[in-house]
Amino acid sequence: MNAKKIAAFAIGPIGSAALGFITLPLITWFYSAEDVGRIAMLQVLLSFCVLVFALGLDQAYVRNYHDSQNKPSLLKTSLTPGFLLLIIASVCALLFPGAISELLFGVKSTLISVVIVSCMLAALVSRFLSLVLRMQEKGLAFSLSQLLPKIVFIFILVTYITFSFGNDFRHLIIAHAISIITVTIIFAWNTRQVWLAAYKEPIDQNELTTMLSFGMPLIVGGAAFWGLTAIDRLFLRSFSTFEELGVYSVASSFAAVAIIFQSVFSTVWAPTVYRWASEGLNNEKIDSVTEHVLATVVFIFILAGLFSGVVSYILPKEYGNVQYILVACMAYPLFYTLSETTVVGLGITRKSSYAMIASLLAVLVNLIGNYLLVPKYGAAGASVSTAIAFWIFLVCRTEFSCISWRQLPRTKLYSVTFACLIACVGTSLCGSNYPSLAVFPWILIGCTSLYIFRSSIGAARAEFIRQIQQ
Incomplete structure (x- = not known):
C-alpha cells in the first residue's frame, strides 16, 4: 500500500x-x-x-x-x-x-x-x-x-x-x-x-474444508485470545466491583490511542505481507518493518507514561486512578501489534496450531495474575496482569515463528519491551502512592530509546520530508 x-x-x-x-x-x-x-x-x-x-x-x-x-x-x-x-x-x-x-x-x-x-x-x-x-x-x-x-x-x-x-x-x-x-x-x-x-x-465444499483445517485450531486459539482480553473484566466482575470495572473500562477506552496504531497497522499489514508471500518474500523487508514498529511501540509507551496525567483533568474524581493504569492498558494493543510482525511465519507456513498454543499459554498467565492481583489491587491488578500476559503472548508468538519459519533478530525486541513492561507494572501498582516518581522510568527509557532507535527516527524523518516535498 x-x-x-x-x-x-x-x-x-x-x-x-x-x-x-x-x-x-x-x-x-x-x-x-x-x-x-x-x-x-x-x-x-x-x-x-x-x-x-x-x-x-x-x-x-x-x-x-x-x-x-x-x-x-x-x-x-x-x-x-x-x-x-x-x-x-x-x-x-x-x-x-x-x-x-x-x-x-x-x-x-x-x-x-x-x-x-x-x-x-x-x-x-x-x-x-x-x-x-x-x-x-x-x-x-x-x-x-x-x-x-x-x-x-x-x-x-x-x-x-x-x-x-x-x-x-x-x-x-x-x-x-x-x-x-x-x-x-x-x-x-x-x-x-x-x-x-x-x-x-x-x-464451495472443498474450499470450506481447506479453510476449516486452517481455521479450526484458531477456534480454540480464538477462545483463548478472548479469554486473554476478557479475563480481567470477568475477574473484576466477580472479585471486585462494577465501580472498579468502570474505572478499568475508562482506562482501556483511553488506550484507544494505541488501538489506532494497532488497527491501522493490522489492516494494512495482513494484505501486504501475504501479497509479498505470493510474489516471493524479502526477509529484510519484514525485519525492517519489525524494527520500525518496535520503535513506534516504545515511543507510544513513553508518551503515554509521561502525559497520562492529563486525563485526570477531564474526568470526575472517582476516575482518578485512570491516569496510573492507562499505560498498562496500552500494553495489550501495543504488544499485540508488535507480535503481528514477528508471527508472520506462522501464517506463511500455515502453522496455526502454534498461534493457538501461544494464546493458551498467555491466557494461563493472565488467569494466575488476575487471581492473585485483582482481589487486592482491583483495576490496577487487572491492568498489570493483562500487560504481563500480552508480553508473554508476544514472546511465544515470536519464538514459535522462529521454530516454524526462520530465526528472527529479537534481543533488542525482548529487552526494550521488557523495560516498558516493568515501567507499566510500577506505574499501575505504585503510581497513586508516589505520583512524583511515576514518570521517572519513562524519562529513562525515553532517553535510551532516542539512541537505540536513531536509525528508525532518521528513516521517519526522511520519509516525512519526502512526503512534504511531493
Missing part, C-alpha cells in the same frame, strides 16, 4: 479515537461507574461472539483472498457456517427470557436480552463485511463505516442529555446497540456488490 491508501485507512481509527475522547467525558459525567462497567461486559460478550463464531474463517478469508478466483463465493463460504451457528445459539438463549441480561449485567430484562442478541448478530456480520473493504484496499469507505456510527452514538447521547432523559443503563445499552447495528448497515451498503453476488454463489 502507498501512503495515500494507508492514510485513508488511518482516518477511521484516528477519527474514532477522537470521537471517543468526546463520548468518554459525556458517559463518565452523566452515567455511573457501575453502568460503564456493565457496558464493558457487553463488549466482552461481543468480542467472544466474533472470535468464536467466526470459526477462524475470518482469518482464512484474509489468507485465501489473493489466491481465490471467486471472491464472492469465498465470502459466502467463510461467513455462512458461523452465522448459522450463532442464530441457533441465539434462539436457544432467548428461550430463557431475561437470562442473558441477568447473567451479564445482574439485571433481568427480556428487552435487554433481545438487544444483546441483535448486537451479537450485527457484530459477526460486520466483521466479515469489514474484511471485504479491507482486502479491496478501500480505505476511505472502511474509515467512514467506522466514523458514522460513532457520530450516531454521540448524537443519541446529546439528545439524552439535552432533553434530560435516558440517564439509566437501559437507554445507554440501546444507544450502543443502535451504533453497532448502524455499523452493519453501512458495511452492507459499501459491500453490496460483493454480498449480492455471494448470495447467488454456492458454498
Whole structure:
C-alpha cells in the first residue's frame, strides 16, 4: 500500500479515537461507574461472539483472498457456517427470557436480552463485511463505516442529555446497540456488490474444508485470545466491583490511542505481507518493518507514561486512578501489534496450531495474575496482569515463528519491551502512592530509546520530508 491508501485507512481509527475522547467525558459525567462497567461486559460478550463464531474463517478469508478466483463465493463460504451457528445459539438463549441480561449485567430484562442478541448478530456480520473493504484496499469507505456510527452514538447521547432523559443503563445499552447495528448497515451498503453476488454463489465444499483445517485450531486459539482480553473484566466482575470495572473500562477506552496504531497497522499489514508471500518474500523487508514498529511501540509507551496525567483533568474524581493504569492498558494493543510482525511465519507456513498454543499459554498467565492481583489491587491488578500476559503472548508468538519459519533478530525486541513492561507494572501498582516518581522510568527509557532507535527516527524523518516535498 502507498501512503495515500494507508492514510485513508488511518482516518477511521484516528477519527474514532477522537470521537471517543468526546463520548468518554459525556458517559463518565452523566452515567455511573457501575453502568460503564456493565457496558464493558457487553463488549466482552461481543468480542467472544466474533472470535468464536467466526470459526477462524475470518482469518482464512484474509489468507485465501489473493489466491481465490471467486471472491464472492469465498465470502459466502467463510461467513455462512458461523452465522448459522450463532442464530441457533441465539434462539436457544432467548428461550430463557431475561437470562442473558441477568447473567451479564445482574439485571433481568427480556428487552435487554433481545438487544444483546441483535448486537451479537450485527457484530459477526460486520466483521466479515469489514474484511471485504479491507482486502479491496478501500480505505476511505472502511474509515467512514467506522466514523458514522460513532457520530450516531454521540448524537443519541446529546439528545439524552439535552432533553434530560435516558440517564439509566437501559437507554445507554440501546444507544450502543443502535451504533453497532448502524455499523452493519453501512458495511452492507459499501459491500453490496460483493454480498449480492455471494448470495447467488454456492458454498464451495472443498474450499470450506481447506479453510476449516486452517481455521479450526484458531477456534480454540480464538477462545483463548478472548479469554486473554476478557479475563480481567470477568475477574473484576466477580472479585471486585462494577465501580472498579468502570474505572478499568475508562482506562482501556483511553488506550484507544494505541488501538489506532494497532488497527491501522493490522489492516494494512495482513494484505501486504501475504501479497509479498505470493510474489516471493524479502526477509529484510519484514525485519525492517519489525524494527520500525518496535520503535513506534516504545515511543507510544513513553508518551503515554509521561502525559497520562492529563486525563485526570477531564474526568470526575472517582476516575482518578485512570491516569496510573492507562499505560498498562496500552500494553495489550501495543504488544499485540508488535507480535503481528514477528508471527508472520506462522501464517506463511500455515502453522496455526502454534498461534493457538501461544494464546493458551498467555491466557494461563493472565488467569494466575488476575487471581492473585485483582482481589487486592482491583483495576490496577487487572491492568498489570493483562500487560504481563500480552508480553508473554508476544514472546511465544515470536519464538514459535522462529521454530516454524526462520530465526528472527529479537534481543533488542525482548529487552526494550521488557523495560516498558516493568515501567507499566510500577506505574499501575505504585503510581497513586508516589505520583512524583511515576514518570521517572519513562524519562529513562525515553532517553535510551532516542539512541537505540536513531536509525528508525532518521528513516521517519526522511520519509516525512519526502512526503512534504511531493
